[in-house]
Amino acid sequence: MTNKFLLFILSCVFIALNFIGCSSSEYVNRKDKTVYDSGLSPYYEIPTALTDSSKIADIISDYSKFLKGKKIIIDPGHGGADRKNSNRDGSVIEADINLDVALYLKSFLIDAEAEVLMTRSSDQTVSLDDRSKIANSSSADLFLSIHHNTTSDKMDYRTNYTSTFYHARENDYDYEPYEHQIAKYIQRDLAYAMRNSGGLASFDGTISDYLIYEGDGFAVLRNTKIPAVLIECSFITNRFEEKRLGIKEFNEIQAWGIFNGLAKFFKNKIPSINLIQDKCEYTKDQLKLFVTVDDPFPLNVKSINVWYNKSEIDFDVNPIDKNIEIYVQNPIEGEYELKVVYADKRGFYAKPFNRKILIK
Template sequence: MRLNVKVLCFFLVIILLIGSFPFKPTSAATKTATVNATSLNVRTEPSSSSKQIGSLKKGSIVTVYKIEKGWANISFQDRKAWVSSAYIKENHSTGSHIPSQKEAKTAKVTATSLNVRSGAGTQYKTVGSLKNGAVVSVIKEEGNWSNITYGSIKGWVSSAYLLNQTGKPSANKPVKSGKWGTVTATYLNFRSSGNLTSPIIGSIKYGTSVQILSESGSWLFIQTSDGKKGWVSRQYITIQTGGSPIVTNPKPATKPPVAPPSSVSKKVVVLSDGVNIRQGPSTAYLIVGNADQGDEFAYLQSKNDWVQIKMPSGKSAWLAGWLVAVQQSPSSPNNPSVPKPSLEGLKGKRIVIDPGHGGNDPGATGKSSGTQEAAMTLMSARLLATELSDAGAKVILTRSDNTYISLNKRVEISHYHFADAFVSLHYNSASDRTATGLLTFYYGQKDLKLANSVNTGLVGAKTGLKGGNVRYGNFHVLRENKQPAVLVELGFLSNPFDESTIKSNSFQTKAAMGITNGLAQYFK
C-alpha cells in the first residue's frame, strides 16, 4: 500500500511539472480555396436570391471561414461574403506556403502612390507606400487585393493598381491597351474599381477624350488629360486605336444619345444608374431602354409618380419620378440665368459626400407621405456629386446605392482619401411637427469655418426653407474624423411643409448648388 502511494505521488509530480511548461497549441492552418468557375458571383447571404456584391475570376484564391448547405463563407474585399461551394476547390495544405521568387508573379505599380496595408481591405492600417513604376512580387490574390513584397515592405495592396509583368493582368487590372476614346454619355461616372458596387469617385462630360490604360470585361480603366484615373463602363466610350494623344473635348463624331433640345422649358435629369425606361407610367409596362445618372431628356408631363419624356428618336416614354429630377432649362424665360460665384477653388479638391443611413437603416420617415431619409440623402448626394465634379473636384461617395455603411467605415473613407472636406447629408425629424429649417453641425474648431461656409451657401441658394443655424454636434462622423467635416440636416421630414418642399426638384437643385457654392467659398 505504501508503494502504491509513493508511485501515485511520483506520477502526480510528473504531471504537474509537465503542465507547468509553456506549451502552446498549434494553430489551425487558414483554409483557402481556388475558384474554378469562369466567373463566380459573390453574395451578401448564402442564397442565390441575395444581393450580388461582386464576382471572382477563375483561379482567384480566397480565405474560407466555413461551408454550410452548399455555400462557402469567404473573405471578400473588406467584409465576409458568400459563394457557392460547388465552384471552389479547397487547397489542401498544412500551413501557409510562401512561393519562392521563381514562383512569385511580379507586377508594376500604376498609381502615383499606392498604400500598402496590413490586411486585404481599407479597414487595415497602412504599413507603407509604393511609388509609380515599382515592381513588386505578388504572393497571392484575394478578391480585389494582392499580397505583395517589395524589399522590406510586406502587405496588401489594391489589385486595381497593379499591372502583371508576365503579360497576364492582376485581378481586374489587365494589360495596358494603348488606346484612347471619347465619352458618349452626357455625364459618365468613373469608379474606384470595375464594378457597379464600387464607390463613384467623379464624373466626366460628354465629348471628353480619355486614355484607356487597361480593359476588363465591360469596364475600362481610363485617365483624363488632368490626371484623373478610374473605371468606366465600356458602352459609353467610343474606342480608337493607335495610342493617339489625349485631346480635351474634341468635336464629337455623333450627338449624345440623351440630351434635351435647348428650346424646351424643362428637362429631366436621371439620378441613378440603370434606370428603366418604360412604355407607360407603371412598372407593369414594358421596358424600352435604360438610362444612367446624368442622362438628360426633354420633359413632356408628370402623372402620379411618373414623368413622361421625349426620347432622342422622337418617341415618348416614362421614367419613375423618384429616380429623376425635373429642372428648368437655362433657356426658359421662367429661369433667367444668374451669374454663379466662382467655383475655381474646387478644382482638384478631394470631397467625400456621405449620404446618411441606407440598407437596413432607413433613417427618419416623413409623417405626411412616408418619405424615407436614406433615399432622399442618396438622391441629394448624387446631385451634389455631379455639381462638384463639374467644377473640377474629385468626389467620393461613401455609398452609391441603398446599402448599409457603418459609421466607422464612413470615417475610414474620409481618412483613406485624405478628404479636403467631408459633408454628411441627413434629413431631420422631431416630435414637434412645427420644427423646421436647415441646420449645419460641426464638432471641432477645424470644422467651424467649413460649417459657416456651407451654411452661407445654403442660405444664399434660397431653397424655400428657413436656414442660418450653425450648431455644435457630437456626431460620430464628425467627432472621429481627422479631416474637416460637417453634417447638414436638409429640413424636417416630420414637418409636412418641409417634407413637400424637400421632395421638389427645385429644392434639391438649389440645395446642391448652395453646398457647392459654400465649399467653393471655403476653399477660396
C-alpha cells in the same frame, strides 16, 4: 344708422372673415391634431442659374478655379438597412433624400473639376465606422455628411430649420475653427437656397454636435480625422417640407446651396501649416519641432496656439520667415500629438494641423 347697429354689422363681418380664414388656411384639427392637406403647392424658388444653362456654365467655370483638384467626400446619411427616418405617412424617407441631394452635389462638384468620393452611391448599408474609415484613408480636403432632420415628437409637424454641425465646442481640444468656418459658409448658402432660417440654438445656424451628445458629438464627426461637417438640411417631418423634399428639383436646389457655400469658402486663400522634418532636432534633453506657416499676408502672431501631448506649450515665432519653433524638454519615448492653430489677419483659419510625433 345707430352705433349699436353698426357694431352688429362689423361683428358679423369679423366673424365671417374668421370663418373664411379657417376654411382656406386652417387644416389642423386642434382637438385630435389631425393634419389635413392644405391643397397648397409647395413653395420654393429656383435659382436663376439652374434655369439658364449659359449662366450655370459661367458660374461653374468660375468656381472651378477654387474647386479644381479639391478632394471632397460626400456622405449621404443612412440607407440600406437603415431607412427608419421618414415623414408621418412614410412616403418621404430620409435616406433617399440624403442620397438624392448628394448625387446632385457630386454632379456640380465634378463639373467644377473637384474630385468626389461617395461613402455610398445607392441604397446600401454603410456603418458609421466605415464612413469614417473611408474618410481617414482618403487624405481628402473635406468630409461632408448630408442628413435631413426629424422631430422626436410625432405630433410636431411645424418645426423646420436648416443647421450645419461642427465637432466639439470652442475651447475643447477637439474643436477645429476651420471646420466651424466651412460650416458657416455652407449654412448660409444652403439656408438661403432653401428659403429656410437657421435654428435658434445658435446665432448663425451652425451648431456644435456637443449640443446633441454632450462630450461625444456625432460619431462620424468625432471619428473622422480630416475636416468634417454634418448638414441637417431641413425637417422631413414638417408639413410643408415633406412636400418639397419629394420634388427632385428642390433636392437639386439644396445641392446648389451646399455647392455655392463650398465654392465661396475655397475661394478664399486659406493659410496652411507645415512641419519641416529636416529642421526638427532631437537629443535626449530636448526635442525641437519646426513648423512653417504659408500665408501671403504678414504673420498674425497673436492667433498662434500650439499644443503638445494635448497641453498648451510655449513656442518661438520668427514673423519674417513665418516659422514657429517648439521646444519639448526631456522628451520621453512614445507617440505624441502636435497641434497648431493659426488664423490669418482676415480671420481665416489654416486647415487643421495635427501631427503624430514618434519618439523612440
